[in-house]
Amino acid sequence: MAHSVKVFLTPDEMAQNFATILIKDLDRVEPDHFYTIALSGGSTPLQLFRYLSEEYAERISWEKLLVFWGDERCVPPDDDDSNYRMAYENLLQNVPIPDANIFRIRGEDDPATEARQYSELVSSVVPFYNGTPQFDLLLLGLGNDGHTASIFPQSISLFNSPRLFDVALKPQNNQKRITATGRIINNASKVWFMVTGKEKAGIISHIIEQRSGFEKYPASLVNPSSGHLVWMLDREAAGNLKSL
Ligand code: 6PG
Secondary structure (H helix, E strand, O other), X not given: OOOEEEEEOOHHHHHHHHHHHHHHHHHOOOOOOOEEXXXXXXXXXHHHHHHHHHHHOOOOOHHHEEEEEOEEEOOOOOOOOOHHHHHHXXXXXXXXXXXXXXXXXXXXXXXXXXXXXXXXXXXXXXXXXXXXXXXXXXXXXXXXXXXXXXXXHHHHHHHHOOOOXXXXXXXXXXXXXXXXXHHHHOOOOEEEEEEOOHHHHHHXXXXXXXXXXHHHOHHHHOOOOOOOEEEEEEOOOOOOOOOO
């Protein structure tokens, strides 16, 4: 797994780095072209979203961004569990991004139908590379059980689904999810894990240092063919890494 690891003193420093690189990427977007980003869910991106809202609402060319999600809970968009709601309330409603540039996963719809329809939507909007839609940037989080997006160890075979987006099940509560599969994840131009907090230090070192049994974690299968995989960690999440 070719990757790089960046450790930041604080989540805000990580967000600053994220914004700096995003601005450089957007500056290279040609007129009438867009930059496609797939957001991760969970709580980690919350600090990033709030930082971008407070510090970069006027400093990023938001209109150049097309926003998608790497996964979504099968709940309505106003549900507390909705990844879309979290991103909208903490970022998207606070920055000048056109509504037409936001492509949420319809968590309120039948999961199998929406997995298919979102796959078709992404295929119709996101440029292809290697016969598959290629996000310019795909963000991922990491669960303590080594899941990423909504691919959990109990259903790691989903990573190799022939579909672009598929239906997953969170084992702890049997909540249905829609998730990007390995076809989408490993075809992205850039893949960034964003992981913070000391409770993630164990799983981070297990996967990054490829300790015994690491292959059972879905996150260990993330290996974009572009070669651009970055683990963005705060010091706490990086706390168990030897090679730093
Ligand atoms: C989701 C996410 C999931 C998340 C990890 C980490 O919908 O929950 O996509 O993969 O990134 O579970 O979650 P935290 O950021 O809350 O630790």
